[in-house]
Amino acid sequence: MPLLRNGILEQTSHAYLLENDMAKPKTDSTAKVEAVVSLDRFLEMAADDSAVTTQQVWLEPEHDVALLAPYVKNLELICVHFPSFTDGRGYSHARLLSKRYSYTGELRAVGDIRVDHILFMLRSGLNAFQFEATPNEALLQTLLHRYNHNYQPTYKLPQAS
Amino acid sequence: MYQYNEFDKQFVQSRVDEFSEQVQRYNAGQLDEDEFKQLRLRNGLYYQRHAYMLRVAIPYGLLSSTQLRQLASIASDYDKGYGHFTTRQNIQYNWPKLDDVPKILQQLADVEMHAIQTSGNCIRNTTTDPLAGAIGDEIEDPRPWCELIRQWSTLHPEFNWLPRKFKIAVTGALSDRAAVQVHDIGLRLHKNADNVLGFEVLVGGGLGRTPYIGSVINPFLAPEHLLTYLAAILRVYNQEGRRDNLYKARIKILVNALGIDNFREKVEQEWQLSQHEDDTFTQDYIEELKAQFPAPPKLSNSNTIDSPDQIFSNPLFNQWYKSNTKPHKDSARRIVLVSLKNNEQAAGDATSEQMRAIADLAEQYSLGEIRSTHEQNLVLAHVPTVHLFDVWNALKPLNLATPNIGKLTDMIVCPGLDFCSLANAGTIAIYDQIYARFDSIDYQHSLGDLSIKISGCMNACGHHHVGDIGILGVEKSGEEWYQLTLGGHAGNEAALGKRLGKAIPKAEVADAIERILETYVEQRNNDEETFQQVVKRTGVQPFKEKVYAIAA
Numbered sequence: 001m002p003l004l005r006n007g008i009l010e011q012t013s014h015a016y017l018l019e020n021d022m023a024k025p026k027t028d029s030t031a032k033v034e035a036v037v038s039l040d041r042f043l044e045m046a047a048d049d050s051a052v053t054t055q056q057v058w059l060e061p062e063h064d065v066a067l068l069a070p071y072v073k074n075l076e077l078i079c080v081h082f083p084s085f086t087d088g089r090g091y092s093h094a095r096l097l098s099k100r101y102s103y104t105g106e107l108r109a110v111g112d113i114r115v116d117h118i119l120f121m122l123r124s125g126l127n128a129f130q131f132e133a134t135p136n137e138a139l140l141q142t143l144l145h146r147y148n149h150n151y152q153p154t155y156k157l158p159q160a161s
Numbered sequence: 162m163y164q165y166n167e168f169d170k171q172f173v174q175s176r177v178d179e180f181s182e183q184v185q186r187y188n189a190g191q192l193d194e195d196e197f198k199q200l201r202l203r204n205g206l207y208y209q210r211h212a213y214m215l216r217v218a219i220p221y222g223l224l225s226s227t228q229l230r231q232l233a234s235i236a237s238d239y240d241k242g243y244g245h246f247t248t249r250q251n252i253q254y255n256w257p258k259l260d261d262v263p264k265i266l267q268q269l270a271d272v273e274m275h276a277i278q279t280s281g282n283c284i285r286n287t288t289t290d291p292l293a294g295a296i297g298d299e300i301e302d303p304r305p306w307c308e309l310i311r312q313w314s315t316l317h318p319e320f321n322w323l324p325r326k327f328k329i330a331v332t333g334a335l336s337d338r339a340a341v342q343v344h345d346i347g348l349r350l351h352k353n354a355d356n357v358l359g360f361e362v363l364v365g366g367g368l369g370r371t372p373y374i375g376s377v378i379n380p381f382l383a384p385e386h387l388l389t390y391l392a393a394i395l396r397v398y399n400q401e402g403r404r405d406n407l408y409k410a411r412i413k414i415l416v417n418a419l420g421i422d423n424f425r426e427k428v429e430q431e432w433q434l435s436q437h438e439d440d441t442f443t444q445d446y447i448e449e450l451k452a453q454f455p456a457p458p459k460l461s462n463s464n465t466i467d468s469p470d471q472i473f474s475n476p477l478f479n480q481w482y483k484s485n486t487k488p489h490k491d492s493a494r495r496i497v498l499v500s501l502k503n504n505e506q507a508a509g510d511a512t513s514e515q516m517r518a519i520a521d522l523a524e525q526y527s528l529g530e531i532r533s534t535h536e537q538n539l540v541l542a543h544v545p546t547v548h549l550f551d552v553w554n555a556l557k558p559l560n561l562a563t564p565n566i567g568k569l570t571d572m573i574v575c576p577g578l579d580f581c582s583l584a585n586a587g588t589i590a591i592y593d594q595i596y597a598r599f600d601s602i603d604y605q606h607s608l609g610d611l612s613i614k615i616s617g618c619m620n621a622c623g624h625h626h627v628g629d630i631g632i633l634g635v636e637k638s639g640e641e642w643y644q645l646t647l648g649g650h651a652g653n654e655a656a657l658g659k660r661l662g663k664a665i666p667k668a669e670v671a672d673a674i675e676r677i678l679e680t681y682v683e684q685r686n687n688d689e690e691t692f693q694q695v696v697k698r699t700g701v702q703p704f705k706e707k708v709y710a711i712a713a
Contacts, residue, residue: 061404086199088322092399095319099438108245113607114196116183142182147175149168151312153318154440 002135004118005078005106005128007144007158009137036079039063046071058110061089065096080126082111091124098125100152122157148160162223162530163308163453165273171311172315173270176277180264181202203321204282205253205276205584207261210582215254215262216279217269221307222250222533223359226520230529231272233516237675244516246501248573248624248676249328250288250533251279255580277315282323282410284314284395285554286701290648291314291336291534294454297490301350303333306387309442313388320395324402325410327395328367341534342375342655345412346394353381354450359385364394364424365416368621372657373413376421378428385444392439397424416676456526457543460493471550480602481553481564486544495546497527498566499539504596505560507589508574509537515559522555534574535624538566567606568646569594569613569678573624577617577634580639586634586641591615591670598671599678608678611692614649627651629692630677631658632670641667642672647677647704648696656693659701662709677706 003010036056037045045051053117057079059065059077064075080090083143090109097103106133109121119128122144165173182202187197198208205216217232224232232252236244239261242253248254257265269275276611278285281617287310289303290296310329314320322326332339333350341347349362359381365376398412472479478668487496499519502508511519519539523531527541528549534540544552556562565571572595577588592615599605614628618635625631631646643665646658665673680703684695696704 030230085196086322087404088282088320089400089404091319091322093398095396100434109397116196116200118191120316120321123318146179147172147316150318151172151315152317152440154438 002131002133003108003128004135004140005108009134009140011092011134026099031095036077039067042071043067048102059093061087061093063093065093066104067095069101072097072101075103075105077106078103079108079110079130080089082113082156085112085117087116090126091121094121094125095155101138115140119158122158123150123152141155162225162304163220163450169273170270173273173277176204176316177197177263177266177270180266190476199281202281203278204262204266205279206259207260207280208297208582209255209580210578211662212256213259213262213704214580215257215265215276216247217252217254217274217276218279218286219251219274219533220311221287221304222294224531224533226529226531229273229516229520229523230600231274232267233513234460235268235519236516237263237513243506243510243512244534245576246508246511246537246539247646248535248537248575248622249279249286250291250535252533253285254633255576261287261574262566264279272673272713280326282327283321284317284323284327284329285313286355287311288328288339288344288535289333290332291532291540292338292487292496292542293333293532294336294456294676295489295494295496297488298335299333300335300352301333302331302451302454303331303339303348303350304454305447306333306348308450308453309388309447309456310391312436317332319477320392320399320518323395323399323632324404324466325407325412327412329391337652337655340624340627340651340655341637343368343624343651344375346389347375350384351690353414359383362390362394363398365421366415366655367411367413368624368626370408370619370621371414372412372621372626373417374655374657375413376416378421378425384447385441385589386436387441388429388441390432391484393428393435396435397427400503401427420434437502452632457494459491460545466617469546477564478550478553480606481562482549482608485562486549486564486566488493489543491543494543495549495703497541497544497549499541499556499561500563500571501538501561502565502571502596503560503563504600507576508572508592515561517562518555522552526552531657536571537573564602565605567610567612568602568607569599569611570598570604570605571612573612573614573628575616575622577615578624581617581622583620584634585619585636586617586643587621588617588632588634591632591634591643594671595674598675608682609688609691613674624651626647626657628658629696631673635664643670645673645677645708647670647701648693654693656697659696661701663707665708673708677711680704680707 023075042057058079083092109126111129174470186192207214240256244252267308287307327345329337329346330341330344331348343366349361362379363375364378403409405686485498527543534539578584612628613625613630616623616625625633627649633644645661649658650656
């Protein structure tokens with residue numbers, strides 16, 4: 001699955017929600033699979049210090065991101081799931097994680113991710129995007145540079161590249 | 162009024178480019194139907210019963226003559242020569258072609274206008290008092306605050322995919338002409354005991370299927386916190402508002418489910434942290450905005466006359482003067498309401514010719530600005546008293562001077578079954594039926610101010626819940642029926658109308674209204690007692706007996 005990260009379109013990375021310790025992600029042979037645990041599973045492990053075996057968490061829209069606040073320093077990847085591109089809860093998750101809880105690792109939008117919205121996702125704090133199909137790169141560049149200014153300065157535009 | 166700076170211009174131009182390319186991609190099969198629908202909705206483009214419908218934003222109902230002329234040109238170049246002013250102070254075109262829409266948006270951008278967020282589940286056009294800056298009971302001009310909200314809410318990255326649409330209204334006067342109690346957020350500028358300005362913040366009001374009067378979430382918010390406080394409300398709503406059921410997704414349902422106290426606690430908790438993180442504004446910036454809405458130049462005292470000479474010699478002018486003009490804070494001016502409710506056009510419609518004529522009059526007599534009202538009329542806010550007779554004479558031949566402002570035939574009417582895909586019943590035919598029955602201006606004036614509001618479905622775009630007489634179109638086994646409510650009100654004494662009884666067949670609506678009006682005249686203690694007061698005092702029973710007497 002194509003992944004846009006740091007302005008570069010990669011083809012081989014793929015985050016999967018590991019439903020429980022037994023689940024085995026299905027994948028094609030070339031993909032590198034990252035097992036990501038649900039918020040509940042992560043918190044369970046975190047409650048028992050010695051059991052934390054991953055720093056990769058998957059958030060659903062209905063999750064309370066504040067629960068992750070104590071752990072963000074060590075987290076490497078947070079997947080924010082958008083079951084539909086019209087479900088805007090993930091934007092608030094991203095805003096809180098990046099702004100309030102100072103999370104600086106990868107904040108990846110997964111699910112129904114469409115190119116016309118990624119500029120706004122970026123400005124909310126998401127910094128990686130997992131697409132179902134490979135987007136047109138020229139189009140991506142146009143969309144990412146569409147607006148030179150914005151009315152919400154604390155939702156920063158990505159650095160011009 | 163607010164003039165775009167370079168940044169606003171670039172921004173709106175970028176939006177036009179973006180939508181033009183999206184239309185190209187859609188036509189080329191590169192954007193699927195579902196996604197294109199959401200993208201076009203955020204540019205005001207619906208697909209309705211017959212064709213596309215484009216809703217253009219008129220931020221807080223304020224237009225320049227240049228802008229109104231452009232709206233007139235768009236109506237004649239891309240539509241059937243008219244536009245429809247809506248209950249959100251916007252204008253919509255019923256017949257544009259998809260491939261023309263980017264060109265229309267370009268023409269709008271050329272005069273500092275757009276159609277951003279006039280539909281979709283996002284923050285809609287902020288509305289306000291159409292008499293702002295002109296009326297005497299104003300505590301603070303709401304327009305600079307509306308402009309501040311317009312900028313902040315435009316393509317807000319976090320709040321563009323809310324559970325449902327979100328409407329904000331602002332008033333700064335003693336008398337609420339912006340219906341702030343029936344908005345998702347209502348803001349009332351007022352001064353406390355120490356004469357300090359603040360906002361009373363209401364939340365969770367709204368019409369639609371489940372109408373509510375808003376609750377006070379904050380009685381006195383210091384103005385410098387306006388944007389962060391709005392953001393805190395929006396964030397709680399974005400995260401906790403229901404998304405499983407379209408009809409339970411508005412913020413009023415969330416506020417009601419939690420109770421206002423719990424909702425307030427959540428917002429306050431969020432705001433404790435977010436007020437230090439979210440976008441805000443400087444005192445200098447709001448002062449800059451205020452400077453863009455200067456008070457109209459005071460006319461010299463020699464021009465001051467209480468009423469024009471013609472009042473005494475011309476009874477028709479006198480009638481119009483009494484109902485269609487209001488006192489201005491400068492006694493040498495009057496506020497003129499241009500009635501878009503006549504016996505020939507659908508309520509709120511204006512032809513290109515009418516729009517151009519109003520634009521010219523505004524330029525000549527009213528500082529080049531026009532306002533649209535949520536009652537679907539237009540306003541020339543600053544007409545010198547000495548020119549009222551000229552304005553009346555110019556409006557009359559265009560059928561824009563019906564002396565019915567605030568009266569029975571000044572009805573609010575949604576487009577209904579003739580244009581809207583959501584409607585269950587027609588509204589325009591009902592408007593015509595009532596209009597024809599009560600055409601006598603003398604009769605209307607003898608009744609006093611009275612509002613009839615007509616919606617073609619439960620979504621209540623015609624605000625029927627808050628009309629003295631509300632009319633809701635319903636469909637029963639393929640026929641159009643009308644449910645009546647009485648005693649609703651949208652102003653300071655906001656109230657939801659009470660249901661009269663079973664629905665009335667289409668052909669009998671005017672008959673029912675006639676009996677209701679007879680009952681009102683019988684029941685009122687004197688000419689001063691309003692319809693709402695009578696209903697409050699007597700309940701609906703006397704009306705009910707009269708209306709259903711024949712049927713029973």
